[in-house]
Amino acid sequence: MANQQEITQTPARTPLYQSSAALKARFTSFSGWEMPVQFTSISKEHEAVRSTAGMFDISHMGKFTLQGKHLIDQLQPLVPSDLHRLQPGEAQYTVLLNPQGGIIDDIIVYYQGEDDTGKQQAAIVVNAATTDKDKSWLLQQLDLNQVEFQDLSPEKVLIAIQGPKAVQYLQPLVKEDLQPIKAFGHLSATILDKPAFIARTGYTGEDGFEVMLDADVGVELWQKLHEAGVTPCGLGARDTLRLEAAMALYGQDIDDTTTPLEAGLSWLVHLDTKGDFLGREVLAQQKADGVEKRLIGLQMQGRNIARHGYPVLSGGEVVGEITSGTLSPTLGYPIALAYVPTQLTKVGEQLEIAIRGKTYPGVVVKRPFYRSKNRVSS
Template sequence: MASPTPTDSNSVQPLKQTPLFDLCVALKARMTAFSGWEMPVQFAGISQEHQAVRQRAGMFDISHMGKFQLQGVDVIQQLQRLVPSNLDRLEAGQAQYTVLLNSQAGIVDDLIVYYQGTTATGEQRVFLIVNAATTEKDKTWLLSHLDTGAIAFEDLSPTKVLIAIQGPTAVKTLQAFVKEDLTAIKRYCHLEGTVLGQPGFLARTGYTGEDGFEVMLDPEVGRELWRSLVDAGVVPCGLGARDTLRLEAAMALYGQDIDETTTPLEAGLGWLVHLDEKGDFIGRSVLEQQKQEGVSRRLVGLQMQGRNIARHDYPVLHTGAIVGVVTSGTLAPTVGQPIALGYVPTDLSKPGQALEVEIRGKTYPATVVKRPFYKSPPVA
């Protein structure tokens, strides 16, 4: 049972709690410290929650994530200098997954940029969702690189509930509580709509490899939606299932698979790098060099034999020598086998390459495989 004022192992500060905390506790969630927050790691069980998302619908309290609202005449152009993706592609109601880069093209964070369009006075409105662990770092980074005299920056992180509803029946189930037609919203699009009669932000995005929505609301409306979804049969899910789901879909976890020492080209995120479509941005020269010369290492998918699970930081070997490191690993419920992500030299990164992983002093066979490990059926 959690103490009244739980503390993170790395801090004396009490852990923060989302507006849905007590509702999760009432559903007998097992809570854990995560990025300064007290969050549910599981409810009924990781495997059951994982399969509920793959087969029906599950929901996650992701209110701990960073939420920034930007408004100004040239918000998109200013953000263009901070990311490798061409944000000029975006039309109102569209979103772009991308990364903030440092001068060495290392990933400061990954985030989603939601372009909301322009106001009557010609100001652009942009919403950013960033990782919980990096919210303050990202806020500092953005404020130090944006013209805050021309852009209004609002941190909505502590004032909004964010719920992810994911799975094959997620859209149909959520529709009962939303005025607008959700089927008209395409993948990686969004709108400001009406949820339970109140204003809400709805985005057809997620971190599970399944279809679904992420919904941002005022706290009381968010609490009401959470209760309504429980009553509708949506399965509450914790961080455990969120991790196994995203890993099957080969989605990177910041701080493990990507960080300030990895570039998007090394991490298999080359599709975010639009060198031919935009001008200068932080880290561009490094990416141009890597594009020309090739990268020395790549993030690959690994499939283990038997039931041996490769975990974060386990060494990857080839012919007896350590050549890389595992960044994430689990026994994948849908795939039915142990899978992992890890960095290895480029010449050992092709699918079918035989490698080994050291687990508790012994080495076990692993094979490089194509990513993702699991792909959901196309949305009808």
């Protein structure tokens, strides 16, 4: 039984909480944080990101900085991606792996190059729910005699400005030219005459930026963007946007029991160009033998929504489970992700989903469900 302290423990609030509350946001508890789920409606906020620009408070995410003379060498064994490919100002979406090849978390590593003393510098952004776990894992795995690790999670604001007009809205507030930044590019910049970190990354499938800066400047930036006409968005729209783009949600679509090959993230696994790393043996075996299950995209053949945890059937037998599902605001029909046996993953495969005691048809489709024409190249 939980003790009284656990029962009464209140969620944490980001430095932008009061700014969101002033805009009449509806809040929800998420990964120990009190976060805005919507401001007006999920569909309106979703549409704003797809057509103009929306902004999200993502300050709850974990934010680490690392530096050391052989930092990339230290990080290489922890991920399946070859980080030596990164040039200063480039980033890699990748996954932290356990020895079984399972995904501890999906992360972005931003490589910032070497300082005047020859120390390599990088920033890592991780999921809110796994910040403490990731921090502990990294501190266990890294040689702290060679690597300086700093956790900026509590003190820095992180704002995502997403949509085809993101540059148009953000540029007037930034000293540096945003246009040349490629997808997954980043730089140290000046926003509202204060230092900031800007990356052309996001979780919506649209062009856009994620900006990290001090709390007081973050509050001012949020206000300036709102005054300029950028739509405040909550976690509800963030979820529908990322699902249309078939971006995984940690804890639902991927976790420490799924490998990147099972999750359709084989492009992160660079077996041919890097040496040993945690889980390599498992992934090499899976690549040779093929995986037994794989994450698929499903389009429902009616208006019924396949939600997380719903069983997937083939020939009357349960063969898998929905990991994420929603009614796609852009496409106008229900979409979902699910793990099923590999022999059932071909595009066009007919499956059934159990919803409240009845089964409804769904068909396997290509991912992503939606691909923006506004994305910049990497």
